[in-house]
Amino acid sequence: xxxxxxxxxxxxxxxxxxxxxxxxxxxxxxxxxxxxxxxxxxxxxxxxxxxxxxxxxxxxxxxxxxxxxxxxxxxxxxxxxxxxxxxxxxxxxxxxxxxxxxxxxxxxxxxxxxxxxxxxxxxxxxxxxxxxxxxxxxxxxxxxxxxxxxxxxxxxxxxxxxxxxxxxxxxxxxxxxxxxxxxxxxxxxxxxxxxxxxxxxxxxxxxxxxxxxxxxxxxxxxxxxxxxxxxxxxxxxxxxxxxxxxxxxxxxxxxxxxxxxxxxxxxxxxxxxxxxxxxxxxxxxxxxxxxxxxxxxxxxxxxxxxxxxxxxxxxxxxxxxxxxxxxxxxxxxxxxxxxxxxxxxxxxxxxxxxxxxxxxxxxxxxxxxxxxxxxxxxxxxxxxxxxxxxxxxxxxxxxxxxxxxxxxxxxxxxxxxxxxxxxxxxxxxxxxxxxxxxxxxxxxxxxxxxxxxxxxxxxxxxxxxxxxxxxxxxxxxxxxxxxxxxxxxxxxxxxxxxxxxxxxxxxxxxxxxxxxxxxxxxxxxxxxxxxxxxxxxxxxxxxxxxxxxxxxx
Amino acid sequence: xxxxxxxxxxxxxxxxxxxxxxxxxxxxxxxxxxxxxxxxxxxxxxxxxxxxxxxxxxxxxxxxxxxxxxxxxxxxxxxxxxxxxxxxxxxxxxxxxxxxxxxxxxxxxxxxxxxxxxxxxxxxxxxxxxxxxxxxxxxxxxxxxxxxxxxxxxxxxxxxxxxxxxxxxxxxxxxxxxxxxxxxxxxxxxxxxxxxxxxxxxxxxxxxxxxxxxxxxxxxxxxxxxxxxxxxxxxxxxxxxxxxxxxxxxxxxxxxxxxxxxxxxxxxxxxxxxxxxxxxxxxxxxxxxxxxxxxxxxxxxxxxxxxxxxxxxxxxxxxxxxxxxxxxxxxxxxxxxxxxxxxxxxxxxxxxxxxxx
Numbered sequence: 009x010x011x012x013x014x015x016x017x018x019x020x021x022x023x024x025x026x027x028x029x030x031x032x033x034x035x036x037x038x039x040x041x042x043x044x045x046x047x048x049x050x051x052x053x054x055x056x057x058x059x060x061x062x063x064x065x066x067x068x069x070x071x072x073x074x075x076x077x078x079x080x081x082x083x084x085x086x087x088x089x090x091x092x093x094x095x096x097x098x099x100x101x102x103x104x105x106x107x108x109x110x111x112x113x114x115x116x117x118x119x120x121x122x123x124x125x126x127x128x129x130x131x132x133x134x135x136x137x138x139x140x141x142x143x144x145x146x147x148x149x150x151x152x153x154x155x156x157x158x159x160x161x162x163x164x165x166x167x168x169x170x171x172x173x174x175x176x177x178x179x180x181x182x183x184x185x186x187x188x189x190x191x192x193x194x195x196x197x198x199x200x201x202x203x204x205x206x207x208x209x210x211x212x213x214x215x216x217x218x219x220x221x222x223x224x225x226x227x228x229x230x231x232x233x234x235x236x237x238x239x240x241x242x243x244x245x246x247x248x249x250x251x252x253x254x255x256x257x258x259x260x261x262x263x264x265x266x267x268x269x270x271x272x273x274x275x276x277x278x279x280x281x282x283x284x285x286x287x288x289x290x291x292x293x294x295x296x297x298x299x300x301x302x303x304x305x306x307x308x309x310x311x312x313x314x315x316x317x318x319x320x321x322x323x324x325x326x327x328x329x330x331x332x333x334x335x336x337x338x339x340x341x342x343x344x345x346x347x348x349x350x351x352x353x354x355x356x357x358x359x360x361x362x363x364x365x366x367x368x369x370x371x372x373x374x375x376x377x378x379x380x381x382x383x384x385x386x387x388x389x390x391x392x393x394x395x396x397x398x399x400x401x402x403x404x405x406x407x408x409x410x411x412x413x414x415x416x417x418x419x420x421x422x423x424x425x426x427x428x429x430x431x432x433x434x435x436x437x438x439x440x441x442x443x444x445x446x447x448x449x450x451x452x453x454x455x456x457x458x459x460x461x462x463x464x465x466x467x468x469x470x471x472x473x474x475x476x477x478x479x480x481x482x483x484x485x486x487x488x489x490x491x492x493x494x495x496x497x498x499x500x501x502x503x504x505x506x507x508x509x510x511x512x513x514x515x516x517x518x519x520x521x522x523x524x525x526x527x528x529x530x531x532x533x534x535x536x537x538x539x540x541x542x543x544x545x546x547x548x549x550x551x552x553x554x555x556x557x558x559x560x561x
Numbered sequence: 562x563x564x565x566x567x568x569x570x571x572x573x574x575x576x577x578x579x580x581x582x583x584x585x586x587x588x589x590x591x592x593x594x595x596x597x598x599x600x601x602x603x604x605x606x607x608x609x610x611x612x613x614x615x616x617x618x619x620x621x622x623x624x625x626x627x628x629x630x631x632x633x634x635x636x637x638x639x640x641x642x643x644x645x646x647x648x649x650x651x652x653x654x655x656x657x658x659x660x661x662x663x664x665x666x667x668x669x670x671x672x673x674x675x676x677x678x679x680x681x682x683x684x685x686x687x688x689x690x691x692x693x694x695x696x697x698x699x700x701x702x703x704x705x706x707x708x709x710x711x712x713x714x715x716x717x718x719x720x721x722x723x724x725x726x727x728x729x730x731x732x733x734x735x736x737x738x739x740x741x742x743x744x745x746x747x748x749x750x751x752x753x754x755x756x757x758x759x760x761x762x763x764x765x766x767x768x769x770x771x772x773x774x775x776x777x778x779x780x781x782x783x784x785x786x787x788x789x790x791x792x793x794x795x796x797x798x799x800x801x802x803x804x805x806x807x808x809x810x811x812x813x814x815x816x817x818x819x820x821x822x823x824x825x826x827x828x829x830x831x832x833x834x835x836x837x838x839x840x841x842x843x844x845x846x847x848x849x850x851x852x853x854x855x856x857x858x859x860x861x862x863x864x865x866x867x868x869x870x871x872x873x874x875x876x877x878x879x880x881x882x883x884x885x886x887x888x889x890x891x892x893x894x895x896x897x898x899x900x901x902x903x904x905x906x907x908x909x910x911x912x913x914x915x916x917x918x
């Protein structure tokens with residue numbers, strides 16, 4: 009009994025040599041990472057190289073762009089993989105000149121590069137040639153220097169000048185000749201932005217002409233903080249603070265997986281089962297909240313559905329609290345396992361979890377009765393916020409957003425980790441590409457997560473007492489070899505949550521990069537909303553289920 | 562006066578008789594007193610509804626607790642909330658267009674209160690709670706109810722805020738789309754009653770429709786023409802701007818629409834006005850379709866209050882359970898659906914009444 013793995017036989021797999029042949033004259037060196045072969049190319053051949061890889065080798069998913077500064081050069085890494093087969097990966101390493109860091113933009117090959125390169129420019133300082141709109145993205149425009157650069161003085165406080173707070177609309181902003189459109193700021197303080205998101209919207213009456221999400225209000229230097237913390241213990245609490253809407257364990261797993269692969273740590277099977285169970289509980293809690301807030305956006309009030317979903321989420325939270333001792337910032341995973349075993353008496357914990365699972369079908373049916381079968385809701389959500397499959401791929405959309413657009417992509421199955429491959433469950437895919445599909449995907453995923461949790465409970469119940477090993481033997485300090493690089497991802501609540509780390513021989517990472525699924529998913533908002541009505545744009549935003557803590561990091 | 566119930570005395574006259582006030586001055590005093598009483602009954606009801614009943618009802622619908630800390634059943638919340646709301650700072654945007662910014666919040670409750678003048682609310686002891694009974698009563702009450710949209714547009718425009726403006730525009734679009742079906746549907750009732758006078762409409766409904774085993778079902782127009790009742794109910798929800806038609810406010814889209822910039826007392830007035838309009842909507846429903854104050858055992862006025870609270874409960878139910886439709890969908894339902902249906906209903910009613918009578 010195990011999940012059916014995707015049929016990847018028709019997805020051609022290229023050996024590194026074949027890829028090198030494909031890139032041919034573009035390759036000027038090799039810089040292999042632990043997860044993938046890495047090809048070094050010249051900074052002015054990025055478009056050429058990525059196009060070849062996408063069109064001729066099928067690498068259609070630009071998962072992440074990592075930028076970093078070395079003593080002698082700047083470097084951008086394009087982490088490529090395939091939607092059809094996540095296990096195939098390749099890194100395209102683009103060094104840029106130390107004095108004049110200019111590199112070609114990948115924007116015309118993968119649209120997701122837009123924001124990723126803006127972030128690289130903002131935090132590291134590489135300039136991307138041919139980028140349509142190279143501005144700072146996380147920091148305010150007045151910021152001096154690039155905080156993740158080597159030269160940056162971190163002790164020098166910077167005050168965001170009043171210029172940033174000035175009301176740009178203080179002066180009468182009427183366009184000459186009488187414009188037909190209206191500019192409006194949605195957020196950063198708006199009931200439907202799910203945090204501090206600012207959307208610059210141009211409206212024509214009630215219809216959206218153009219939308220531009222403006223992020224960075226919740227930027228907390230998470231990457232910087234991880235770079236100044238030790239692998240062994242200090243980094244683990246941070247992931248809880250990225251996607252803080254109950255998805256803590258899923259985030260922790262992203263770091264745990266990357267660090268364990270880097271330091272070559274094996275996790276005992278028993279701990280893997282506990283991890284899998286905890287992670288799926290988190291996914292359920294996160295999806296319940298997504299469901300509730302989406303209903304809030306459509307219904308417009310704190311209605312029954314919102315309260316019901318909070319009620320069910322509360323039950324999951326209670327279970328997680330029993331398991332981890334925390335309700336929000338779990339900090340439960342450790343490298344090599346989890347921090348402690350299931351709570352004693354175990355029977356009570358199992359009973360509690362089973363009670364919840366037994367009640368779940370009734371609750372889910374209730375949601376279907378109240379939400380998905382409601383005609384007004386269908387009227388509002390079907391065929392609105394349409395995100396076509398190819399567009400979703402180009403923007404690097406993952407998670408329920410991608411699966412709502414008919415992309416059969418789930419890292420739990422496609423790049424197996426934990427105990428998922430030994431369990432029986434399905435990947436949920438809907439072909440509607442609209443708000444309704446994304447809602448359905450989340451609701452059905454809750455049921456799949458319940459299946460996984462149930463199987464984990466069964467396994468844990470019968471686990472022999474003397475084999476309950478919750479942690480592998482891991483050294484007190486971890487010092488991976490100098491210049492070890494790895495990019496690893498897990499399926500977070502919102503999609504592919506990836507971590508890139510580069511070791512420099514010390515016990516702290518030299519570069520720690522977070523690939524946030526919300527960051528990529530949010531980029532699709534203008535694509536979904538342009539031409540729609542304002543209420544549908546709000547609904548689309550809700551259906552993306554972004555958490556600003558993860559978008560801004 | 563034709564149509565008046567036998568021996569019915571309106572409230573001002575009743576008060577004058579009761580207090581022994583005579584002459585033109587006495588009449589004027591009695592009239593003012595009567596208006597004061599009716600106005601305060603309605604304001605008291607909104608006072609109960611806004612800070613307390615609404616929360617309790619919503620909480621019951623959504624499985625949670627609501628105000629229960631202060632006083633029995635949390636009833637004293639009404640007092641503390643009033644103090645809280647009235648003691649807040651009144652913030653007026655720099656570029657607000659005054660005095661329309663200040664007048665708008667007054668118009669909304671005032672228009673609703675005016676509407677209650679012609680509603681027959683039934684007997685209470687020796688008094689008949691009914692202020693005035695003009696022959697065009699029904700037309701008048703719709704006229705008063707529609708003034709509300711003037712207030713919303715004024716507030717929305719004068720706030721000098723784009724969200725407010727959008728709310729104001731939505732309010733107008735919605736009002737135009739629903740006022741016509743609303744009134745046309747009400748006209749089908751007028752065909753039955755043969756009069757626009759409220760007392761006549763109520764009196765006509767006191768007849769017995771059918772008797773079933775000792776129980777007689779009265780000829781309330783909701784029973785006589787259920788189709789018109791449902792149409793009217795839907796149009797009324799849009800008219801008073803409640804879910805699923807709370808489009809002019811739509812907090813998750815346009816942050817509260819026309820009331821975005823209003824605070825403190827002005828906000829209270831808007832809120833008060835909205836609740837008054839909900840109750841006025843309920844009062845119109847009760848009068849036109851539910852036999853007005855008619856009901857067994859209890860005094861007429863009590864039945865009347867029960868009926869408008871039932872409507873209030875219905876709006877809260879809808880609020881807890883129904884998603885909001887989009888503005889273009891709303892307009893479409895209004896112009897393409899309800900308008901056609903209401904005219905069909907009117908023509909059919911006219912034919913049936915014409916053939917039978």
